[in-house]
Amino acid sequence: MTHTPEDEWLWGWDPTPGIVSVWAEPDGRVTVWRRLPTTGELVRDEGRFRPWLLLSSLEDLAHLGPRLRPEAEGPAPHRITYQELEGPGALRYLVRSEDGRVLTSAVLQGASRRLGRALGHVRELPEDTVLSLPPEEQYLTASGRTYFRGLGFDALHRLQFDLETTGLEPDHDRIFLVALRTPEGQPETLEAHGDSDAAEAELLQRLAARIRACDPDVIENHNLHGFDLPFLAHRAKRLGVPLVLGRDGAPGLRQRPSSRGAALGRGTAGRANDPMRRTRYTLPGRELIDTLDAVLRHDFSARDLPGHGLKAVARHFGLAGPERELIPGPRVHQVFLQDPERVRRYARDDVTEAAGLARLLGGAAFALARMAPRRYERLADAGPATGVIDPLLVRAYLRAGAALPAHEAGDGTPHSGAALHLFATGVAKRVVKADVASMYPSLMRQYRISPKRDRLGALLSLVDRLVEQRLAAKALARDAAPGSAERHTHEALSAAMKLLVNSAYGYLGAAGLTRFSDVHAANEVTRRGREVLWLLCSELAHRGVTLLEADTDGVYFSVPEGWHEADERRVVSEVAALLPPRVQLAFDGRYAAMLSHEPKNYALQPYDGPLVLRGVAFRSSRAEPFGEDFLRRALRCLLAGDLSGVRDAFVETVTALRRRELPTLAVTARVRLTKDAPQYLATRERRRELPYEAVLASGRTQWTPGEHVRVYRAVGGRAGLLPDPETASPGSTAGDPRDYDAEFYARLLRETFAARLVRAMTPEDFATVFAAPEQLSLFASPLAQARPVLTVLLEPGNEAPS
Template identity: 50%
Template sequence: MQSFSSIASADSQAHRDQEWLFGWDPTPGIVSVWAQRDGRAIIWRRDGEKVHASTARFRPWLLATHLQDLAHLGPALQEDNERAGISYQRLTGPEGSYRYLLSSYDGRRLERAVLDGATRRLGQPVQSINSLTETYYRVGPVEQYLIQTGCVYFRGLTYENLYRLQFDLETTALDPHRGRIFLVAIRDNHGFESILEAPRPEDEKQLIVDLCELIRTKDPDVLENHNLFGFDLPFLEQRASKLGVPLLLGRRGAPLPLERYQETLAIGPEARKRTRYSVAGRELIDTLDAVRRHDFVVRDMPSYSLKDVARYFGIASAERVYIEGSAIFETYRRNPEMVKHYALDDVAEVDGLSLRLLGAPFSLASMAPRRYERLASAGPAMGILEPMLVRAYLHTNTALPCQSGQQPTDENLHAGGAVHLFESGIAEHVVKADVASLYPSLMRTFQIGPASDHLGVLLSILGRLTDLRLTHKAAARTADEGSVEARHHEATQAAMKILINAAYGYMGAGSMALFADNRAAGEVTRRGREILTQVLDALRQRGMALIEADTDGVYFAVPSDWSEEQERGLVREIGEELPNGIRLEYEGRYRAMLSHEVKNYALLTYSGRLIVHGVALRSSRTEPFGERFLRQALTCAMTGDIVNLHNIYLEIVYALRQRKLLATDLATRVRLSKTPETYMAARANHPEPAYEALLNARRTQWYPGERVRFYRTKGKRYIWLPEETAETATYNDWQEEKGQNALPSHDEVAQRRDYDVDHYLQVLVTSYAARLRKAFAPDDFAQLFRLDGQPGLFDQPIENIQPRWIRCRSAEVK
């Protein structure tokens, strides 16, 4: 029988775990927080249809490894005195850790004092706390407030309780320096729809004023759009600035201007910088971030454009209006109602994406001490888990480990997961088996956590999340399909999965993470390699054809006459041989797979859908004609239809030679990264096609970030292909002012056929057909994709050519 003391201990542990995961302040309905460095905070809470704003004071804080930089304050520096101008608290922890919590009624005063002291200590000017990471740790004002108080967003709310408003700009050009806003579509999740118009240039100023006033009157909690940070807000900001209109998008009674800053976008395999915007009282959400996060997991989305994504998720209406981007403004001039319908369809699809993809970040905001808008694009390790760990340690008055010197130099790297490419070629009847959440399962099963996490917070959070996720998954299955309850449970389990899968990555993040432990991370991957080897050996023993294995999963081919039930039975049988707590799952089956190289492959589903993964087979810089050919060719190759594959290739070659393709079929689109001054300084030694195309069009002004399409004519001359008719028209107005000849219209350039045939034939072979090279024997590949048209001495009938098939050892299969 369990003793009273053990029951109390268990209850205490459960209560502590709950606070570590969800915070401790019970304040319900927080929908936005705006905190400033001077210690003032505004908190907006939703109570049904009403939103209440309240103000609070908090003490901005810093963590420090020592007090030397505040010694110059003398008696003014006081211990454990929250009324003092600057005070400190000793946290429990060893020397060298962040064991001093510094605070002040004004964070700017605290930082000035620290910088003055550091300048004296180091004997040179110190301008920023960010240059002293070996001594200080800090987070933004909102995070300081949430960590200090234990508050979180959305307590007691469901996603449906949020008041969300979507708006989308329609512009005459993609560049705000050459185009303007002529229409804005607006809707919200309460059924409101509206269109604001500026048919004449002189109407644009009033349109921006009306948009701001509408947003402030409707007073939504969240503003949303697809590519909000990449297009709509930068464009709106530039136009408002040019027209002298204050961009007042925040809530009334709060600081109203739009704020901008640089952030590192941590979604996807590579981090990148971008400009981020924020306003007081509202959360700004870009659904493009959610799409990128989704595709980073599934890796099968055709593109990130709103229309493609809406079709992918099945949220595009059957009556949806489609208009080519280049024709929108011209269509508006002729048929404004059609463009209004098109624009409202856009914002309706943004709402659909939000419902589909933003539930998980919403749930994360009820756990992590960060703004909802930041969690929608934050990396799950540093951006979500670490703030939760910091909150837990400060709540228990425990020092945080210092980033510098956490790992011995010889342990900065640890052996990663196993990656194997067993075969290149084409396999039929392919199965994917995956060890469910392998690394977090290993961490929990074998209690492998960071040595510096003396409180065991990471493993505690991991265990609690895993148990709660299973509860929410079960509840989602029993709830009515499509109900608010079902969506809530599904979003919550998805959010928990994000955190669970981030635990290992955080532990192995090196000096970037406070609680990194490369030795522990290495132990996790060592055990992971053992598990994967056990799975691979079991598949080999049963005669399966191994294709590729990566960390925690494997693709393999099964006999052609096997049913899905037999495939599932095999995976279940092998899974039963694994250690307790480790689950092998049947993830999917495919009609065929092209194995190109590690993490670069194409899959063909039994329903005929093509999934392409990896930069070797996918590229963001593609010519439309080549991309169309490659998708058709991949399908033909994976179904063994080599005759049709060859015919498709010959048809493209013929179309190029006969100039049947248009300039738009061959144009490459790239994003500019250099200013005119930077490019011209390097042009003589390093000319680049995109910029040369603009110069050939007599364009001497462009902007980093602008997207440019161009194609190549004979003599290596590059031609700019404007995105819209209005873009060309606007530029021609400038040319006329200077007395220069006008450019051809957008449509005239798009219809041109003066491209360099030989160049694009080579592009077809070297950039597109070459991606099929590993699917065929060298001689067969050379015969299939020959350009000179002359038969070879050893040619065979095309119908006799077969791909390099990857087969399982059928005779050995039980």
């Protein structure tokens, strides 16, 4: 690897291989665990580093007198040294000490005197006066080291564990079984021998001993930080069991702040103002990875998951086997008392699927840890802008000896929105997708648009190298054998680099949130983007196509009858040649038909393959399954030009509802509870809400804010609650009351789901297709000649809209 300054900004500069975990203390002690790439042997290195802070002024250290000395004189015991960094940045004094506690104490003492009030933490100082990082990040930033050099993902020793509990409230519910999957891939279970405190305590001791014996680099599970670790920590504390899970013994589980933390318990522990909701856990020598983070990151961009729970996601990605044991969560302990082997299978399946999910979706965070100076576990739940790009830029500036700017709120200039054009609605035939690869980062590179305060040009340099090296990673992935560790590593690296590249523009425009934000530069990128998008749309239109939708990701258009794929590719190539050199337009797919409903909401029927649905109008975790099933059937007919088939789908669905042939699960909505019981009960007399009424009607008096439930409207206006299908066997009808309000759901079908097809028909045809089922004989005949319609809303002109 080259060692230009720009490459060091991206990768660091210390070549130490195989780091799998770093644990640093505020007093300057650091332990580094490394797995040697050649042998897989684990090595433990102990050392010291000099903790540091960045300050805007030395005023708060003036009280040290001769104990405050220039860095050039060298470190000495009981001294704090300073180095003035170059350039105009506000944070210009790098201060160091042999012990970080001494350093922060000195700063707080001086700041308390200056402000006339006691300060307990550097976080209480304004952001424009200090930058303080966790000890591990101080060490990695200053040393130029990063995780996983020379290692592939499969070289990590990974362990998964999952708790089975008698309930969700750790104050009185117990852990009765733990499933564990060893780094060698062997699932096993540990069980409490009885239901006493002593039996549970002994189980927790065996779990800790088993983890230490397996000695994993990484511990994984789905919702690990949201449930398993906080529940385990709570029970261990109540039982007086020391949780020695790390590689260094004490301190055991430590808490760390996070934007998404535990939401444990149904009572006050789950309230929005509970600090536990902003807490995660950390251990010396092991990285704690929650696969829910990777799922949320994937679904933020793909929007293709049926839910975020382990069972639903594993089923979606094909990780769940046909014999997968499924038990509704509230019944697990009851089933264990009657059929313990069934629960053992269920728990072993959980950890096996968690391991598969971590490998499938966790590669990007693994690759990011090879670049950014942060612990692997922190990068797994970090946002790409503040969590990855900011640390890279901080390291770059300190490596260059340059002062850093402080966060600025901005001058009030609004951030202009991304370009988006809806040219036509309804059904189009012979549809082509032309993809624009990373338009905004490409424009930043093309026109060298960078933050005003980034005087080193570090952000653009990082984007340049990420783009170049991503192409190399993609090529290496293509050349590697399918399914191999090499392909997985290079694909993960490519995905991580794409994530960072596509975050650069968002970083630029996040006024007040990122260190180098510049809304004026971001608006210039947006302006250029509008020009380019309008240019390519105009050029496509001049070549005889019908534009459907365009945004910064690409353009959908319909081609004339008689065109072949070669014609479609030729048009895209011709227009691509007219765009700025770094803006790449590529042929990305062709489809038999498309329903254009609203911006970013559409349905595509490939020439060969299943229906593709995009946008919340067609895919929503809250939507009732019967409505989505109807939409899929109706859309297939609609896109084939068969309005009679749409009518049949509607009539058959209404009839099935009225005869209650559909299971109750089909009419439920999956909703998230945002209030706890006291909050809801305080307003219940004024406004009753179906989800909470359903929970109360089920006999529950407490629940956790953030919990998802399946609810429906029953006959007589009652509220009903069903178990989530993520824990129900496919096709199961056990416990199905079939007491839903059929007429309510028949109205919902027409007024909500059928309404998403309104732009594809004339008003007369829409009224005919969705007339009451008993009118079928009166209206069947006219539909034989009816066809979907396409309505052009906008024609591109010669000038881009402002």
